[in-house]
Amino acid sequence: MMKASSGSAAEATxxxxxxxxxxxxxxxxxxxxxxxxxSMFGVGDGALTMAAELIAYDVDKHAxxxxxxxxxxxxxxxxxxxxxxxxxxxxxxxxxxxxxxFFRVVLHKCPHALLDVLYLCVNKVAPDYxxxxxGIGDATLITALASTTGKKESSIKSQYDEVGDLGLVALKAKxxxxxxxxxxxxxxxxxxxxxxxxxxxxxxxxxxxxxGGNSKSRRIDSIRKMLVRAQNDEAGWIVRGLQxxxxxxxxENSVLAALGQACCMHEIDxxxxxxxxxxxxxxxxxxxxxxxxxxxxxxxxxxxVYSECPNYGKIxxxxxxxxxxxxxWRDAGASEPPTWQEVPGGMADVRxxxxxxxxxxxxxxxxxxxxxxxxxxxxxxxxxxxxxEYKYDGERTQIHVFLQKRGSHKRKSDxxxxxxxxxxxxxxxxxSAAAGFFAPRASPSKAAAAAAAAAxxxxxxxxxxxxxxxxEACASAAAEPDTxxxxxxxxxxxxxxxxxxxxxxxxxxxxxxxxxxxxxSAPLQGTPDSYADASEVDDAVCESIVIDAESVAFDRETKTxxxxxxxxxxxxxxxKLEDVKVNVCVFxxxxxxxxxxxxxxxxxxxxxxILAKVCKEIPNMFQLSxxxxxxxxxxxxxxxxxxxxxxxxxxxxxxxxxxxEPSRRSLNWLKLxxxxxxxxxxxxxxxxxxxxxxxxAWHGKGKxxxxxxxxxxxxxxxxxxxxxxxxKIGTGFSEEVLESHTKALQETEIQWSGTGAPRSYLLVxxxxxxxxxxxxxxxxxxKAADLSLSPTHKAAIGVxxxxxxxxxxFPRFLRIRExxxxxxxxxxxxxxxxxxxxxxxxxxxxxVDDEDDMML
DNA sequence: TTTGGCTGCCC
DNA sequence: ATTCTGC
DNA sequence: GCAGAATGGGCAGCCAAA
Numbered sequence: 025m026m027k028a029s030s031g032s033a034a035e036a037t038x039x040x041x042x043x044x045x046x047x048x049x050x051x052x053x054x055x056x057x058x059x060x061x062x063s064m065f066g067v068g069d070g071a072l073t074m075a076a077e078l079i080a081y082d083v084d085k086h087a088x089x090x091x092x093x094x095x096x097x098x099x100x101x102x103x104x105x106x107x108x109x110x111x112x113x114x115x116x117x118x119x120x121x122x123x124x125x126f127f128r129v130v131l132h133k134c135p136h137a138l139l140d141v142l143y144l145c146v147n148k149v150a151p152d153y154x155x156x157x158x159g160i161g162d163a164t165l166i167t168a169l170a171s172t173t174g175k176k177e178s179s180i181k182s183q184y185d186e187v188g189d190l191g192l193v194a195l196k197a198k199x200x201x202x203x204x205x206x207x208x209x210x211x212x213x214x215x216x217x218x219x220x221x222x223x224x225x226x227x228x229x230x231x232x233x234x235x236g237g238n239s240k241s242r243r244i245d246s247i248r249k250m251l252v253r254a255q256n257d258e259a260g261w262i263v264r265g266l267q268x269x270x271x272x273x274x275x276e277n278s279v280l281a282a283l284g285q286a287c288c289m290h291e292i293d294x295x296x297x298x299x300x301x302x303x304x305x306x307x308x309x310x311x312x313x314x315x316x317x318x319x320x321x322x323x324x325x326x327x328x329v330y331s332e333c334p335n336y337g338k339i340x341x342x343x344x345x346x347x348x349x350x351x352x353w354r355d356a357g358a359s360e361p362p363t364w365q366e367v368p369g370g371m372a373d374v375r376x377x378x379x380x381x382x383x384x385x386x387x388x389x390x391x392x393x394x395x396x397x398x399x400x401x402x403x404x405x406x407x408x409x410x411x412x413e414y415k416y417d418g419e420r421t422q423i424h425v426f427l428q429k430r431g432s433h434k435r436k437s438d439x440x441x442x443x444x445x446x447x448x449x450x451x452x453x454x455x456s457a458a459a460g461f462f463a464p465r466a467s468p469s470k471a472a473a474a475a476a477a478a479a480x481x482x483x484x485x486x487x488x489x490x491x492x493x494x495x496e497a498c499a500s501a502a503a504e505p506d507t508x509x510x511x512x513x514x515x516x517x518x519x520x521x522x523x524x525x526x527x528x529x530x531x532x533x534x535x536x537x538x539x540x541x542x543x544x545s546a547p548l549q550g551t552p553d554s555y556a557d558a559s560e561v562d563d564a565v566c567e568s569i570v571i572d573a574e575s576v577a578f579d580r581e582t583k584t585x586x587x588x589x590x591x592x593x594x595x596x597x598x599x600k601l602e603d604v605k606v607n608v609c610v611f612x613x614x615x616x617x618x619x620x621x622x623x624x625x626x627x628x629x630x631x632x633x634i635l636a637k638v639c640k641e642i643p644n645m646f647q648l649s650x651x652x653x654x655x656x657x658x659x660x661x662x663x664x665x666x667x668x669x670x671x672x673x674x675x676x677x678x679x680x681x682x683x684x685e686p687s688r689r690s691l692n693w694l695k696l697x698x699x700x701x702x703x704x705x706x707x708x709x710x711x712x713x714x715x716x717x718x719x720x721a722w723h724g725k726g727k728x729x730x731x732x733x734x735x736x737x738x739x740x741x742x743x744x745x746x747x748x749x750x751x752k753i754g755t756g757f758s759e760e761v762l763e764s765h766t767k768a769l770q771e772t773e774i775q776w777s778g779t780g781a782p783r784s785y786l787l788v789x790x791x792x793x794x795x796x797x798x799x800x801x802x803x804x805x806x807k808a809a810d811l812s813l814s815p816t817h818k819a820a821i822g823v824x825x826x827x828x829x830x831x832x833x834f835p836r837f838l839r840i841r842e843x844x845x846x847x848x849x850x851x852x853x854x855x856x857x858x859x860x861x862x863x864x865x866x867x868x869x870x871x872v873d874d875e876d877d878m879m880l
Numbered sequence: 881t882t883t884g885g886c887t888g889c890c891c
Numbered sequence: 892a893t894t895c896t897g898c
Numbered sequence: 899g900c901a902g903a904a905t906g907g908g909c910a911g912c913c914a915a916a
Contacts, residue, residue: 754905
């Protein structure tokens with residue numbers, strides 16, 4: 025697995041293979057599993073095999089093949105070897121199994137490296153809500169590679185175009201330099217100690233934290249240092265890691281599956297090991313059939329935990345607490361009786377200790393597209409009740425409100441790392457603490473305290489960088505009422521991708537006090553674990569709440585919804601209430617938490633009822649989303665039309681009995697937009713379909729290497745007989761179509777090495793720098809959701825707007841219009857009309873209207 | 881001081 | 892965002 | 899039907915070059 029290839033060419037090919045290749049149509053022995061989603065969770069056919077293979081895997085043997093550094097660090101090469109193996113595999117079950125077994129080895133050999141490894145696998149540097157990002161893109165990497173190898177940036181770029189993978193470019197550059205015995209990876213580096221996972225992750229974190237003057241060059245220096253120390257194929261993985269995409273068919277969901285299974289297996293292994301000491305007889309889990317339910321449960325647990333507590337540091341600390349306690353006990357010579365089993369944590373406790381709390385964003389429910397009203401009706405049988413709801417075109421906003429001790433703001437790194445230990449020492453039932461009676465605290469034994477310390481140390485060593493910027497959930501303050509303290513209600517706002525947007529919405533933050541019941545002066549006593557129904561919900565006082573909503577740019581004068589673009593014009597950093605120029609109306613559509621009670625497992629029907637009960641609508645500022653319940657085709661169709669008339673995108677369809685548990689199915693809602701509808705008939709407003717001409721192209725990357733990955737499209741201006749750029753397009757192509765387009769259009773390439781467009785009849789903004797230019801020959805039918813005034817594109821410039829052209833939003837390829845010549849493409853005038861014809865765009869100035877008429 | 885490239889993050 | 896693809 | 903990986907327009911913020 026870790027065979028070091030000596031030849032540089034072999035190294036290059038090695039990573040090259042990690043790009044998924046098209047599967048040969050050759051006979052496969054394994055039949056495709058129709059129900060593969062389930063087998064991912066360990067329920068299908070392949071799952072038994074998976075379990076059996078996990079049992080058969082000799083963790084200890086593989087652990088011995090890895091040599092830790094003298095400091096006890098895990099070599100980076102151990103990870104890259106696994107990534108390499110995964111990259112050569114396309115079966116998801118196998119990918120997950122490889123990673124699972126690697127995690128098991130890490131847990132066995134070097135548990136404190138798990139967090140580093142996890143972060144490197146998911147290509148993150150901190151939890152999403154911590155607001156720490158690498159700040160490295162392709163351009164920076166190209167500069168870094170050029171400076172490391174002494175090559176020109178243009179040469180790196182053209183190699184990138186050719187091989188479609190910057191990681192591969194790094195490897196090639198390295199090997200060519202190696203033969204010259206210079207810069208990177210020369211003889212000198214052979215003496216250096218190997219890179220460790222900790223080295224790489226720490227470097228990533230420090231790159232992310234770099235800011236201010238010369239920060240770019242400092243980042244590049246860091247990258248160069250890593251690349252110089254890299255051996256074999258490591259440079260490729262470093263580069264891919266910095267790109268933020270490993271591109272080996274392994275992303276967050278698979279990593280979570282592997283984490284769950286690995287922890288499950290490790291606990292089983294550990295129980296076997298310790299049973300010899302304690303004399304206990306562990307449950308036999310040595311057959312696939314017996315093991316499988318445990319794997320399924322572990323999978324489910326980790327998925328749920330991560331969706332409610334998206335913080336790997338906290339999860340790992342919690343999972344490892346008993347393990348580390350055991351090791352501490354074992355390493356201490358086992359003179360005292362074992363108490364590590366009392367340490368809370370591991371699979372048994374992780375759900376409880378890492379559960380949903382205000383202050384940490386939950387993964388939001390998402391929706392998937394449907395083709396029309398009929399599809400919705402056929403999808404739901406007659407018993408399934410559902411609601412239709414406007415789909416507002418704004419920004420997803422998850423609003424958290426919770427009580428916090430005054431002045432306790434954010435906890436610092438030490439508290440963050442220690443959080444699991446603190447949580448562990450707290451009573452299991454929140455209720456007993458909140459009730460204010462004598463809280464039976466499990467007074468932590470010596471070993472438990474030691475374990476807590478060990479867990480903290482592990483994080484401090486390996487994960488401090490990540491933890492430091494993490495904001496802890498502060499709602500736990502409510503569990504320990506402090507009579508001397510005063511409390512304030514804190515508001516946090518998170519985006520669809522769990523980014524902290526609080527500072528962007530001072531207006532929404534202030535709004536909270538207007539639509540919510542007043543805050544209690546101290547934490548509520550005796551809050552229930554759950555509500556039997558909405559009537560039990562206290563709407564007199566609101567201590568805490570989490571609301572799911574869409575914030576939409578709103579004109580309070582005309583009381584109309586403004587286009588998405590207006591919302592994006594708002595300032596984003598350090599926004600003061602007075603700075604707000606573009607007003608917002610918050611359309612709330614769900615409630616996930618109220619006064620200490622999680623509502624995720626309540627059906628939508630009840631959540632909606634509670635939401636309506638506790639939130640007071642403030643017209644044009646805070647409203648509940650428009651909802652309609654009916655299963656009549658005409659009703660739904662009318663509601664869809666009405667929604668479009670109200671400047672929204674369409675409808676979201678939600679079943680009334682479903683819960684809010686994104687770990688189970690994050691795409692449980694359906695969306696219905698006009699432009700999804702496959703009409704067949706005329707274009708008549710059912711989404712915008714236009715016929716445009718490809719006039720330039722870009723080389724594809726990754727799985728599109730070797731074909732053009734994106735094209736520049738233009739509309740036709742009959743007056744000037746020129747083509748005006750309207751959008752780029754990069755989706756809607758099957759692989760076959762990508763091939764044929766490349767083949768056909770390569771013939772029409774215009775040789776050109778100058779700047780700007782090669783022909784006067786190609787009107788394209790300076791910002792766009794296509795790889796190649798094309799003579800206008802084809803017409804493509806393209807679908808879009810919307811049109812917008814563009815800073816980059818030129819379509820209908822001087823017609824739709826004096827200075828700006830029109831561009832398409834969400835463009836996708838439909839088909840070639842064989843029947844049309846380029847000069848029969850959609851015209852600039854038509855594009856202008858379509859732009860101004862949109863509901864959300866009001867033409868206020870009648871004079872402009874007249875001018876348009878005169879021009880025609 | 882202004883401009884423009886790059887990046888991340890909304891959709 | 893949308894779309895395609897392998898499993 | 900999931901998960902992953904291709905790709906879109908366009909905004910503010912940041913930093914470096916002009």
